[in-house]
Amino acid sequence: MASVQSVGRAFALLEAVGDEPSSLTELARRVALPISTASRLLSTLENLGAIERLDDVGLYRIGPSILKMASSIDSSTSLAALAHPELEALGHKTGEAAGLGVAAGYTVQYITQIDANQSVQVRDWVGVRIPMHLTSGGLVLLAHWPTDAVESFLERGLHAQTTRSVTDPDRIRERLAQILEVGVAWTIEEFEVGISSCSVPVFNGQGEVTASLSVHGPSFRYPKGDRERFEGAAKAAARRITELLGPQA
Secondary structure (H helix, E strand, O other), X not given: OHHHHHHHXXXXXXXXXXXXXXXXXXXXXXXXXXXXXXXXXXXXXXXXXOEEEEOOOOEEEEOHHHHHHHHOOOHHHOHXXXXXXXXXXXXXXXXXXXXEEEEEOOEEEEEEEEOOOOOOXXXXXXXXXXXXXXXXXXXXXXXXXXXXXXXXXXXXXXXXXXOOOOOOHHXXXXXXXXXXXXXXXXXXXXXXXXXXXXXXXXXXXXXXXXXXXXXXEEOOOOOOOOHHHHHXXXXXXXXXXHHHOOOOO
């Protein structure tokens, strides 16, 4: 019985880690476990590759073994596989990393990424979940949510990741309205210092936003020059992916 209980607790921790990268103390609180018990289970999960620890910030996130299992499920027909050629073309055109993110609770989870052909690159974000208000991809998804869902998100209390993070609900509402108007979102070093990102929506056959398409790059070179060029390239790629997903109603 004790082993069954441990398995249940481990799954609860995995689910909590999947919601967003979190610290040991926060995870223990969310699953109502003593810190010592949570630490022991997290250590076991880390040894199995089910989670991994970001030593620089002390947070846990989903690990490579879970991502490998997830990616093996019907990958030939997945959104990531369908979008891959367009993301590659977008990466070549912009010279920066391009990827897709989908909503996962109150976070955006990146499901695929094409790396830039540059000596200095951004990290691989595949599998990472980030609170929606901190990234352009998350803001694009949030902008298309129903008003009551947006308000529920804003009422949770939003944390800042850098000095440039926007956490004021009124400012976020203004940003969401602008995103709906212009069809694009930018974040400059709001989640991680030195990284900038531009995102646009990808729609499914029913006209609903199914993903955000993002172009990420180091702030020292991106978005240097004409922002409209990057926005236009991202929007064109998103339109082609939308077309591949079928005719809109």
